[in-house]
Amino acid sequence: MEKPTSSLEASWRKRSEEAQERVLSAIKEMQAKGEPINFNTVHLRSGASKNYLYTNEVIRKEIEKIRSIEAYKAGAWHKKYDRTSKSKDVLIEAKDKRIAKLEEENLRLRRELDNLRRLLYETK
Numbered sequence: 001m002e003k004p005t006s007s008l009e010a011s012w013r014k015r016s017e018e019a020q021e022r023v024l025s026a027i028k029e030m031q032a033k034g035e036p037i038n039f040n041t042v043h044l045r046s047g048a049s050k051n052y053l054y055t056n057e058v059i060r061k062e063i064e065k066i067r068s069i070e071a072y073k074a075g076a077w078h079k080k081y082d083r084t085s086k087s088k089d090v091l092i093e094a095k096d097k098r099i100a101k102l103e104e105e106n107l108r109l110r111r112e113l114d115n116l117r118r119l120l121y122e123t124k
Contacts, residue, residue, distance in 0.1 A: 016056075023048050023059050027066070037066045 026046035030037050042063060043050045053059050 019046075019048050019052060020056060020059060022046050023053065023056075024062070027062060031066070036070065037063060039063060 023042060023046045026042060027037060030041065030045060035041065039050055039053050042048070042059075043053060053063065
């Protein structure tokens with residue numbers, strides 16, 4: 001004889017599978033839009049409970065994998081673009097030298113242009 005709870009268990013399994021599909025679909029959609037992915041944002045987007053997200057191993061691993069990738073990318077960006085005070089001072093000094101050099105060249109070219117205009121005017 002069949003257990004009285006077997007139909008309930010099948011229904012629970014079906015609901016769980018549907019929820020898992022809904023959550024994974026929400027995660028893919030969020031990735032496509034470039035939105036941050038964590039348990040709270042997935043909970044809000046998919047409508048699944050946070051408890052479900054934490055207890056479902058497939059979903060939990062997927063969210064944790066994506067979060068670690070996002071954290072790595074953010075760390076790599078900061079490593080590349082965050083500079084120490086000393087390196088910023090060196091960079092500013094180099095730019096100041098470049099500006100001074102360009103200003104000198106600009107002045108020299110203006111004088112040369114004035115001389116050429118004067119010569120052109122005198123020849124007419």
